[in-house]
Each structure stands twice: as C-alpha cells, then as structure tokens.
Amino acid sequence: MGNSSSKVGFISEPPKKHAYFSFMKVKSNKNKEFGNEFCKTKKQLHLWSERSNERSNMSETRNRHGNKCEEKFRTRFDPRITARYDIKALIGRGSFSHVVRVEHRYTHQPFAIKLLEVGKHKGQDTCHVELGILRRVHHANIIRLVEVFETPHRVYLVLELATGGELLDRVVSRGFFTERDATKALVMVSRGLSYIHALGVIHRDLKPENLLYYHPGQDSRLIITDFGLACWSRKSQMVECDVRTLCGTPEYLAPEMVAGRTYGCEVDMWALGVISYIVLSGSMPFEQRSQPRLFKAILRGNYSFHGQPWSSISNQAKDFIERLLSVKPEQRMTAEQALKHPWLLNMAACSSNKNLHRPISQNLHQRASRASNYSSSSRSVPESRSVVSSRSQSRLDSGQLARIRCQHSVAVYA
Template identity: 40%
Template sequence: MPFGCVTLGDKKDYNQPSEVTDRYDLGQVIKTEEFCEIFRAKEKTTGKLYTCKKFLKRDGRKVRKAAKNEIIILKMVKHPNILQLVDVYVTRKEYFIFLELATGREVFDWILDQGYYSERDTSNVIRQVLEAVAYLHSLKIVHRNLKLENLVYYNRLKNSKIVISDFHLAKLENGLIKEPCGTPEYLAPEVVGRQRYGRPVDCWAIGVIMYILLSGNPPFYEEVEEDDYENHDKNLFRKILAGNYEFDPPYWDDISQAAKELVTRLMEVDQDQRITAEEAISHEWISGNAASDKNIKDGVCAQIEKNFARAKWKVHGPHPVLRLRCSTGAEEISGVPLSGRAKKPACQQAKLLPLRPQPHCCGCPGSCQEGIHQVKGPRGRQGISMPRGGLNWAFPDLAATGFLSCLTFTLYFLAL
C-alpha cells in the first residue's frame, strides 16, 4: 500500500513489520548515517530497486524527530532534481522510508573520470542544484545540509541529472530559525554566529560547493594536528565569520570573472545581502554564456585528490551535524560578544571528540561501482549514537564539564 499507514499525529495506526517484508526484500546495510541505516531494497512484484532508510525509534527522540521530519518534507516535494519519496511504513519500533535509487556517481568521482572538464560543466551542476533549491525555497523549505556528499548523479548515462538527497535536517521556515546545525565546512556565518537564519544558508552552501568544484579546494580549511578537532573547528569558524576566503593563484587564474562574482554573491557574509537561488539562476554564469569552456580538469583534479581523497580531511571536516551550543562559544571564536550574551558556562566549553565522524567510501571496487558504498569509520573507530543535540560525541573528561553535563550524560545512558 503506497505510503503504508503512516500517521504522524495523535492517532497511532502502525504497520506490521510483515507488511514491509511482504512487499520488499531488504539487502544488507550499505551505509550508516547519523540517524539511520540505509539498505538497497527490491520490490518483489516488480523487481524494481529502491533505497530504504530505516530509523530505530529506540535510538531516541532526536532520531524519531528526524524520521518524521524527513517524511513530512519529502511528501511535500516533487522535483526532477530531488530524490523522490516512494513509500513509507511506520511500525511500533521503526520508520522505513523508501526512496528512488540513484545509481550514478558522486560529483567528485564524475569529475575525476572525465577527459575534459570546464566551467560549463560546473555551471550545469550548480544550475540544477539552484533550480531544486529555488523550488524548495518557494515552499519555504530550508535544506540546511547542502554539501557535495548529498549531490549524486541519478544514473550512469552521459547526460544524467543531479539529484539532492538527505532531508532529515530540512525545515519549514515558519519565521527565522534559531537551531544551529549542518556540516562545519558548509555553515553560513549566521549559523556559526548563532543568529537567527533562514533560506540564505542554502545559498551560502551552494557557494561553497561552487568554489570547490572550480578549484578543487575548500574555501575555508584549517590544517591542524590529528584529532585536534576543537582547534580545527574554532579556527574554521573564525574564518567563516569573517568571510576569510580568497581566489588564490594559480588555482583561480583560469577561472572567469563571472564565476568569481557569483561565488562572491553566494558567499556574502550578510545574509540580507546574499543573492537568492532564484536570482542566481538568472546570473550570466548560469543562464548566459559567461562560463568558460577552457579545460581545467588537471588543476581541479590534482587539488581534489590532495584535499578530499585523503582520510585526514574526511576525519576533520564532515561531522555529520554540528550543534554549536555543544562546542566552543561563537563569542570566543570571533572575539566579539554576540547580542550581549554572557559567556557560556563550562559545560558548553568542554573538549568534545567525535566518536563517529561522517562515514566515507572504502574504495571497494565492486559495490561502489553500482552506487552502493560500504562504510568504514576513519581508522576503524567505532562509537555509540547519542541523539541529543544531533551529534555523536564522547566526553573524555566529564569532571571538566560540570554537574549539568554529568547529569545529562548519566540520564542518557539510563535511558538506553
């Protein structure tokens, strides 16, 4: 039965687990994300393949909220550049979300495989992302976690479209949003500064994506000692707050002025002055002929392999979801008090170490070729999932965090 018997209100009308297994064959787990496990599913009657995301209710309120949120948002949207919802089942213990299966490659893999890569190729990718985001924004939906890892080619055909995935952090913009979340390297200054924010955060993230695709470098990157996450994020956030990025030679020497101008407008520090997705679609670099057709593959690929293929950036960069209230205060990062707020208590300044950073592809030659990514944590590190705050954190020294953090930590484990 399409969309199962999902009821997200007061009435509890649960599906039976057999309803899922009677209709679908679920394979092994192919990827583990912050809130869910991802399977490849096969519909028994048609043989069609889908992606299945399974959320376990016992993993906590944050997981349940993420599942409900993703269901609500995906049922609202229908766009060619957004991975479409196919089916939903809600049992007493789980949420099952079935989506279209994207069998194409991630954007980085596509670039590395090309014999020729130019600004026009990047413009084509950014145009599709902008069109999808403009559609979301017309519905007052903020994605809040746009990044290269969430952009994938729909299939392996030469002219395959780009699709956006992962909507568990997406939010309806009923007034400005206060809750900070996202992936550190893609966070807008207003999120880092813990200001109220809205749809412009997605445009900032698109600017970061565009910067990377044109140069192979992230606009904000901090080289630190291994495992020094606290200093990495603190220095990274300071640069983001200041809008401290440059079009460094030689990486940007062959990039057109129109491309640089669009990046600058997308990555405008003042969210009120930042270009909108709709306006960006009309920019000459997107809709006109301003994008250069000069081959920039060698330079971009060299930097991609240097910056993104190595495990070091993977470990430091993509904490799946960042909650700034659990890290060093923005006042300390910028050196300027925000809205006259007092300095945060010690429990919010404790040193935090991520137990399970964003998984990355293991490079397996078989399954990855078919769009399935086996997942390994960096250096094989394993961890528990703590839904509170949307992060997987370990507190190495509870004594330093104060009574409140100790109490929170204790209550969490008692609830397991």
C-alpha cells in the same frame, strides 16, 4: 500506525550498479546491536579520497555475504516490506537510521529503504520533520519518496536510488571539465533549492556528498538528497525546529549560523557558494586545521581566488561565487536570482572552454592527503566525514564558540 499514504509511483529509468545513498546522521550511541546483526561493511572514505578501489571491494564483500546478510536481517523488517521488496545490502548507517538497498520483487527496480528508529523522543522529532518534508516535495532535482511503512517503533521510507555517484566523483572521472559543465550541475542544484525554499524548507546540510546523479549517463539529473537535518523556515506555516541550531558540516556553515543568529534559506545559498568554489577549483574557500580558526574565517568571509585554476576562470564565475559568499545574508542571491545570473543563464557562454580537470583533481588529492595525515595524528577527528555532517569535527565547547561569536558578530553584522 498503518501503511503508506504517500506513494508516488515507481521510477522508469533502468536499475544501475554500485548505488550510494546518503543517510541521516544524528549523534547517539544507540542502536548498535541493530547494525551489528546486519553485516559488517567498510566505512565511507573521506570526501576527497580516491574511492574506486574501496567501492569495488565493498561490492565484492556484499556479493559474497549478501545472501547470508539478507536471511539474517530479513526478520527485522516489517512483513509488508519483505513481501514487496528483496533486501540486498546495507549501504548506510546512522544513529537512528539504517539505509538498505532493495529490489522490488515484481519490477526488479532498485530502491533505497531508510529505516528510522522512532522509539526515542529525539528520533521521533527528527523522523516527523524529515517525513513531513519528503511527503511535500516532488521535483526532478529532489530525492523522491516512493512510499512509507510505519510501525509503533519504526518508519520505513522507500526512496528512489541514485546510482550515478556524487557530484565530485563525476567531475574527477570525466577527464574533461569546463565552466560550462559546472553550470549544468549548478543549474540543477539551484532549481532544487528554488523549489524547496518556495515551500519554506531549509536543507541545512547542502554539500557535494548530498548531490547525487540519478544514473551514470551524461544526461542524468542531479538530485539533492539527505533531508535528515532539514527544517521548516520561519516564513513557512510549519515551523518544526529551532532556526538558531548549529548543525551541518563545519566547512559549509553560513556566518549567521556560526554566530548563533536566527537564519533562513540563505544558509543553503551560502553552501551553494562553497560548492561552486569547490567544483571549479577542487579546493575549499574556508579551510583551517582547527575549528576555531575555520569559524573565524567564515565569520570574516576570508577567502580568495588565488592559485590554480582561478587565473583561467571567468570573472562571471567569480562574481557568481561572490554574490553567494556574502557575509550578510540579506545581500546573498536567492536561488531564483542565482538561476538568473548571467553565468548560469548563458551556461558560461562567455567563459573559456579550458579543461579544468587537472588542477581540480590535483587540489582534491592534495586535500585528501592533508586530511589523511591530520586524521592519523589526531584521535579527535572522526574517521568518516559523513559523521561530521550532523555534528562538528573536533567540536568546540560552548565557551569557545561563545567567545568567537562575541569577537566577530558585531563587526560582521554592523
């Protein structure tokens, strides 16, 4: 199939340590042997858990076994890749994909290589859409495709490597966080969404884990990653997927997606509203112990601004969230409208400069504790939230979902 035709150049920023990269998640039991041959790494912790100790342990494990893993796994990579890149560590694994950290042999710059298995029909379809989207996008707030290597059974995507950590990690680690800080992050996400929506791309799995800072510095750009579930909207001329598919992470799903209706870029704006709520409070707008209750809450648009730190948050910020968490998609702000909202446009100039770090951190830790207790008492809940991003947690059967949709769709869309 040939070599890359989409090389966009190398990154000028210096390499950083402790890189983390979100990876494609598609439900399957295939490809286990492939991952076992690389090396064993610890599973991702829950989104709301403390991660510093785990990451330190992972780093030590990689350093200790890195050379052994590299030699053992090197033969599984296309010679064109190993001639150009040193394989360093496995940093992510999906059913049809593996993500490894690599270093360019000559520039010594770090990158991530996402290896997609395309031997099966489903893997081919997913890879085709993701690759097509990544080849089209080029924006400061979108993950950048550097080059592509293709073989009859595998596709290797060389991507820029984000080393600055996830959005919420930055919020917690700073020790000081205000509404103005929140607007800086949300402006960058909105710019990225505005760009991909103009191209007709729907991300479909927008969440804090998929928003990564490029480097640890305060001036780092925030980038949207993981287009494994992305698709073209019907408004584009490249419709490659069914825009009625229920996919993504349950807590971030828009009402029209839950209801099984045709949807568009508005589902990403709903997810942006959920993210905005989390960034400002450390809690979820829609949180239930069971998925049927969660979906009912989403369909009804049941959320509130009660508890801390909402009493200290401006009305402009709340209005921004309300205009995104509108049950009717046609009433939701677009990304362009979000960028023109007074709260983002003025960078929260009229908001208080109160430090929200303590209540945000407390709410995040409380949710982590609840989730940990619930996971330990229920075998049906996946151990890692990353698995949930492509399939639902304790998944509803089709009959349950149909009943929920039937009960609420008339009232919601009347």
